[in-house]
Structures are given as C-alpha cells and as structure tokens.
Amino acid sequence: MKVKKRWIIIFLTPAVLLFAFVYLTSLYILVTTSFTDLTAGGGGNFVGLKNYIELFKPASEFWSVLKNNVIWVLLQSTVHVYLGVIVALILARNKWYTSLVRTIYMLPNIISNAALGMLFIFILNPKFGLINNTWRLISGNDAYMQNWFMDPKTAFGSVTMTWLPYAGITAILVMAEMTSIPDSIYEAAIIDGASQLQINMFIVLPLMRNIIGTTTILAASNMLQKLDIILLTTSGGPGTRTTNMPMSIYRTALIDNNYSLANAQGVFLILFGLVAVLLIRKIYRMNENILG
Amino acid sequence: MQINKIMAKTISAIFLLLIVCVSIVPFLWVFASSFKSNADIMSAAMGFPNGLKFINYKNAFKLAPIDKFYINSIIVTFFGILLNVTFASAAAYVLSRFSFKGARFLTVMLSMGLFIPGAALLQPLFQIISKANLSNSHAGLVIVYSALGLATTLYVMISYFKTIPKELEESAYIEGSGFVNTFFRIILPLTRPALSTAAVIQFLLCWNEFQFALILTSDNNVRTLPIALYYFKSSFASDYGAMFAATILVICPSIIVFILLQKQVVRGLVAGSVKG
Known part of the structure; x- marks a missing residue:
C-alpha cells in the first residue's frame, strides 16, 4: 500500500502543478492586483475599492459594455439554444440527411473564431461582399454600400449574426441525449394518437430539460469569452457599440496598460459568469452536482 | 390531419x-x-x-510567412495535446480509481477551469508567462493550452476509466504486475478511444485558440495561424484573393480533422458537457 500512495502522488503532481501555475497563480494575481494601482509602468499600491468604484460610477463606459454583454448572453441563452434544439428535434431518429446536416451545421463551431470572423468580414464587405452583391442584384440599386460592421446602426446586429445562428454544438448534445429515450415511449405515444408536435412538446422536451440547461450554460459562458471574433471584425466599435467584457479587458490591460482596472473587470467577469450559471441551473431546475 | x-x-x-x-x-x-x-x-x-x-495561394505565402505560422501551429498543437493528455489522464486514473483523502476536492479544483472565462486571466497570465521567461515562446503557449484543456480531458478520461472493471487491475496485481506496469501495459491500451476523443478536442482548442496566442507572442517565429490572420489583415488589404486563400488555408485542417474524426468530436463534446 505504501508504494501505491507514492504513485498516486506522482500521477497527480504534473496536473496539479500545471493547474496551480496557470490558474491558481493567475487567480491570485487577478484578485490581489484588482485592489491596487498597478499599471504597465509600475505601481501596485493598495487602493481599496477604487478600481471597482471607477468601473461602476454612473458615467463609466463599462455600463454600456455590460449592457452589450448582457444582451448577448440573453440572446445566446434563448434564440441560439432554441435554434439548436429545433434542429435536433427535426434531425432526430436518423433520417437520410441527418449526418450531412449535422456535419454542415457544426462547421462554423469547429473552425477558429478568427477564421469565422474573416469569413464574415468578406461576406459583409461593403464593396464586394456576398450580402451587398446579392442585394444589388435583387434591388437593382448598384450604389448600395451598406458597411455592416462600421455603421453604428448595424454593427451590433452584424456581430451577433457571427454566432447566434450557429448552434451546432447544442444540436449535437441534444441529439446525443435524445438517443437515451427508449423507443417504447414513442411507440406508446403514437398508439395513443399523439402527433409529432405533441410528442416533441410533451414527451421529448421535458426529458431534455437537463441537457438544454447544460447547453444554455455553455452558450452563455461562450458569450463571456468572445474576444477573437470582435477584435477581428469591429474591434468593439464604433465607439463601444460592440464591446463586450473580454474586449474591454483586453483594451484596458494591453492598450491603456491599466492592469488593475482590467483585473477588476476580470474579477467581475468571473463573478458574472458564476451568477449566470447558478441562474440557469435554477431556471432549468438542474439538480445534479457539477460532477454529474 | x-x-x-x-x-x-x-x-x-x-x-x-x-x-x-x-x-x-x-x-x-x-x-x-x-x-x-x-x-x-x-x-x-x-x-x-x-x-x-x-x-492567390502562392501570393498568400508571399505576403505572410504562412508556412512558418503553420509550423508554429503544428508544434504548439502537438505538444499542447501531448502534455495535456499525459498529465490529465494520469490524474484522471488515480482520481477515478483510488479513494483517498482529498480526491474529491482535487477533482472539483481541477475542473474549476471550466468556470473561469479565459479573458479574465489575460493580464495575470501575461505577467506570469513573462516572469517565467516564457513569453514569445512555443513553450509558453503549450503550457497555457495544456492547462486550458485540463478539465475537459479530465472529464473524458474519468468517465472512461469508470467503465473499466477494477478486477482487471486486481488480477494484474495478484500476478505481480507493478502499479506503473499495470497502468501502461493494461489500462492505457484499453482507453485508446477516450484518449483519441480527448486528443481531438484538445487539437481543436490548440489549433483555434486566439486570445492567449495574441498576448503571449510578439513575433512571427512563434505566432500561430489564427493570429496570423489578424496581423496580416492589413498587409493583405490590397490583395483580397490572397486573403481569401490564407483564410481557407487556416480553416482546412480543422475541417478535415472534424470530418475524419467526427465520432470522437461528438463523444468529447458530450463528455465535456457534464460540466453543467
């Protein structure tokens, strides 16, 4: 038994060290420096809650950043997830096109966000982009030059479109869960005269509650990570029209060089994420613990 | 009707x-x-x-050192997978097999990463990696990516180890096989499906990651493909055809891997989603 104990420690140590180095150390730095005045130029003196007060004072830019992020989280937790669920319901119980559609729907989810951003820069290009080209053909208005990412009126919607419709992961997860419903339940429902819609509404969806909750958590958390696609398409502009919290952190830390203020936002971002997860778990009445 | x-x-x-x-x-x-x-x-x-x-494809290589970025991406991805899967599966094995004080705590701790948006750690990691003299190096990216995927690989592996009957090791021990020998000779070969699942998910993470690659690297000898797109957006500005080609070159590997290894990707996503 003595030998075993030694091996347990040896097997655990690399992962724990890696975790400690990347996560624990940075969490420690994140929290402690958020109460100081650390910038790229130095500092690091304790200033109490000054950064947090700065962040949430009425005139702060952070409010509009937060608003953008909240809207994106809400849209992604609802529209995006429901789209994925509907696709899963339609594709359920292998039809001839199921695997083809599933593969295609996953494509935007598995390529790098930077590349997806590039695709959108191209198709929304005012001069030669697919969207404007098509509209010129349909409307006959050759001068049509909508600049989707730069026009304050369309920037937010355009950025939203780079992720809102692409719920391939949601669809795949829901479909995987649906295979656990025994066929006998469907057969019984059909014998009782239930229509496909009734079966979906009253049998399948209630059984999918947990996985829908899970995918909602994934979708919401994803909205707290999107830096790449925003940096590539709009850089958060015009103004702060398409800035989310990651973009704001990036700008504060690496462009304004105000490390402490960035880290105060980081602390807030983590707390925001935790609250979102707890809320979603509550809404979907997900009871099992995080270890499933 | x-x-x-x-x-x-x-x-x-x-x-x-x-x-x-x-x-x-x-x-x-x-x-x-x-x-x-x-x-x-x-x-x-x-x-x-x-x-x-x-x-256009020829021009893309001329306008930006895409071959270099490709090599960087391959190096970072290869070692990112190797380190991640080795460390996480070793930990997953003992965490799922042996009950000891702190096992549960460690499992919860190692999966904490799932609840921390990477963007929150931008500046702290920037600072740590520079302090460790790893900024602008492949090693820095490899370490960060291995850690980012730790929780997912851990879940994939734990759930698979749980399906392997314990009797297997017990009989091996009785026959005099040691701990390490049992793990490498008997258990690990059985977990090949889970290992490939974890590796594919980790591949996508390493190949596609953007934000840490952006802040932890500062020259073309180290930069990976996703940030190449960002940096060369302006130098490509006059040659859209080349930019299209460069984008296709970046996208292709992910799509090929996904289409070939779809089963693993799906399995990995399902296993990773218990995080809810």
Missing part, C-alpha cells in the same frame, strides 16, 4: 435548408473566391470569367 402533416414537413424542410445555407454558404463563397482574380472579386462577377486562379 394530412394537410397539417405536409405543412409541418414543408416548414421543417425550409427551416433546415436555411440553417444549412447560413452555415455553408460563407465557406463555399470564400472558397470559390479564393480561386478568383482580384478583378473578378471586385467586380463581383458570377463564376470565373478569368478562369481559375491558383496564384
């Missing part, structure tokens, strides 16, 4: 068609455009009035 059924079928067919179009048209359009001359791109021509042009 019959009419309702036809209506429902039609609506769902239209819906699926829309979803498919929205997903694939951007790819197809950019792919097709990557073979067009700049004049054809600008004039928004249908088809290929000036013929198929492969010159």
Whole structure:
C-alpha cells in the first residue's frame, strides 16, 4: 500500500502543478492586483475599492459594455439554444440527411473564431461582399454600400449574426441525449394518437430539460469569452457599440496598460459568469452536482 | 390531419435548408473566391470569367510567412495535446480509481477551469508567462493550452476509466504486475478511444485558440495561424484573393480533422458537457 500512495502522488503532481501555475497563480494575481494601482509602468499600491468604484460610477463606459454583454448572453441563452434544439428535434431518429446536416451545421463551431470572423468580414464587405452583391442584384440599386460592421446602426446586429445562428454544438448534445429515450415511449405515444408536435412538446422536451440547461450554460459562458471574433471584425466599435467584457479587458490591460482596472473587470467577469450559471441551473431546475 | 402533416414537413424542410445555407454558404463563397482574380472579386462577377486562379495561394505565402505560422501551429498543437493528455489522464486514473483523502476536492479544483472565462486571466497570465521567461515562446503557449484543456480531458478520461472493471487491475496485481506496469501495459491500451476523443478536442482548442496566442507572442517565429490572420489583415488589404486563400488555408485542417474524426468530436463534446 505504501508504494501505491507514492504513485498516486506522482500521477497527480504534473496536473496539479500545471493547474496551480496557470490558474491558481493567475487567480491570485487577478484578485490581489484588482485592489491596487498597478499599471504597465509600475505601481501596485493598495487602493481599496477604487478600481471597482471607477468601473461602476454612473458615467463609466463599462455600463454600456455590460449592457452589450448582457444582451448577448440573453440572446445566446434563448434564440441560439432554441435554434439548436429545433434542429435536433427535426434531425432526430436518423433520417437520410441527418449526418450531412449535422456535419454542415457544426462547421462554423469547429473552425477558429478568427477564421469565422474573416469569413464574415468578406461576406459583409461593403464593396464586394456576398450580402451587398446579392442585394444589388435583387434591388437593382448598384450604389448600395451598406458597411455592416462600421455603421453604428448595424454593427451590433452584424456581430451577433457571427454566432447566434450557429448552434451546432447544442444540436449535437441534444441529439446525443435524445438517443437515451427508449423507443417504447414513442411507440406508446403514437398508439395513443399523439402527433409529432405533441410528442416533441410533451414527451421529448421535458426529458431534455437537463441537457438544454447544460447547453444554455455553455452558450452563455461562450458569450463571456468572445474576444477573437470582435477584435477581428469591429474591434468593439464604433465607439463601444460592440464591446463586450473580454474586449474591454483586453483594451484596458494591453492598450491603456491599466492592469488593475482590467483585473477588476476580470474579477467581475468571473463573478458574472458564476451568477449566470447558478441562474440557469435554477431556471432549468438542474439538480445534479457539477460532477454529474 | 394530412394537410397539417405536409405543412409541418414543408416548414421543417425550409427551416433546415436555411440553417444549412447560413452555415455553408460563407465557406463555399470564400472558397470559390479564393480561386478568383482580384478583378473578378471586385467586380463581383458570377463564376470565373478569368478562369481559375491558383496564384492567390502562392501570393498568400508571399505576403505572410504562412508556412512558418503553420509550423508554429503544428508544434504548439502537438505538444499542447501531448502534455495535456499525459498529465490529465494520469490524474484522471488515480482520481477515478483510488479513494483517498482529498480526491474529491482535487477533482472539483481541477475542473474549476471550466468556470473561469479565459479573458479574465489575460493580464495575470501575461505577467506570469513573462516572469517565467516564457513569453514569445512555443513553450509558453503549450503550457497555457495544456492547462486550458485540463478539465475537459479530465472529464473524458474519468468517465472512461469508470467503465473499466477494477478486477482487471486486481488480477494484474495478484500476478505481480507493478502499479506503473499495470497502468501502461493494461489500462492505457484499453482507453485508446477516450484518449483519441480527448486528443481531438484538445487539437481543436490548440489549433483555434486566439486570445492567449495574441498576448503571449510578439513575433512571427512563434505566432500561430489564427493570429496570423489578424496581423496580416492589413498587409493583405490590397490583395483580397490572397486573403481569401490564407483564410481557407487556416480553416482546412480543422475541417478535415472534424470530418475524419467526427465520432470522437461528438463523444468529447458530450463528455465535456457534464460540466453543467
């Protein structure tokens, strides 16, 4: 038994060290420096809650950043997830096109966000982009030059479109869960005269509650990570029209060089994420613990 | 009744068609455009009035050192997978096999990463990696990526180890096989499906990651493909055909890996989603 104990420690140590180095150390730095005045130029003196007060004072830019992020989280937790669920319901119980559609729907989810951003820069290009080209053909208005990412009126919607419709992961997860419903339940429902819609509404969806909750958590958390696609398409502009919290952190830390203020936002971002997860778990009445 | 059924079928067919179009048209359009001359791109021509042009791909390599970025991405991804899967599966094995004080605590701690948005750690990690003299190095990225995927690989492996009967090791021990020998000779070969699942998910993470690559690297000898797109957006500005080609070059590996290893990707996503 003595030998075993030694091996347990040896097997655990690399992962724990890696975790400690990347996560624990940075969490420690994140929290402690958020109460100081650390910038790229130095500092690091304790200033109490000054950064947090700065962040949430009425005139702060952070409010509009937060608003953008909240809207994106809400849209992604609802529209995006429901789209994925509907696709899963339609594709359920292998039809001839199921695997083809599933593969295609996953494509935007598995390529790098930077590349997806590039695709959108191209198709929304005012001069030669697919969207404007098509509209010129349909409307006959050759001068049509909508600049989707730069026009304050369309920037937010355009950025939203780079992720809102692409719920391939949601669809795949829901479909995987649906295979656990025994066929006998469907057969019984059909014998009782239930229509496909009734079966979906009253049998399948209630059984999918947990996985829908899970995918909602994934979708919401994803909205707290999107830096790449925003940096590539709009850089958060015009103004702060398409800035989310990651973009704001990036700008504060690496462009304004105000490390402490960035880290105060980081602390807030983590707390925001935790609250979102707890809320979603509550809404979907997900009871099992995080270890499933 | 019959009419309702036809209506429902039609609506769902239209819906699926829309979803498919929205997903694939951007790819197809950019792919097709990557073979067009700049004049054809600008004039928004249908088809290929000036013929198929492969010159864009050549130009893409000229405008940006794409081959270098490719090599960087391959190095970082290879070691990112190796380190992640080795460390996480070793930990997963003992955490799922042996009950000891703190096992549960460690499992929860190691999966904490799932609840921390990477963007929150931008500055702290920047600081740590510079302090450790790892900034602008492949090693820095490898370490960060291995850690980012730790929780997911841990879940994939733990759930798989749980399906292997304990009797297997017990009989091995009785026959005098040691701990390490049992793990490498008997257990690990059985977990090949889980290992490949974890590796594929980790591949996608390493190959696609952007934000840490952006802040932890500062020159082309280290930069990976996703940030290459960002940095060369402006130098490509005059040559859209080359930019299309560069984008296709970045996208291709992910798509090929996904199509070949779809089963593993799906399995990995399912295992990783217990995080809810």
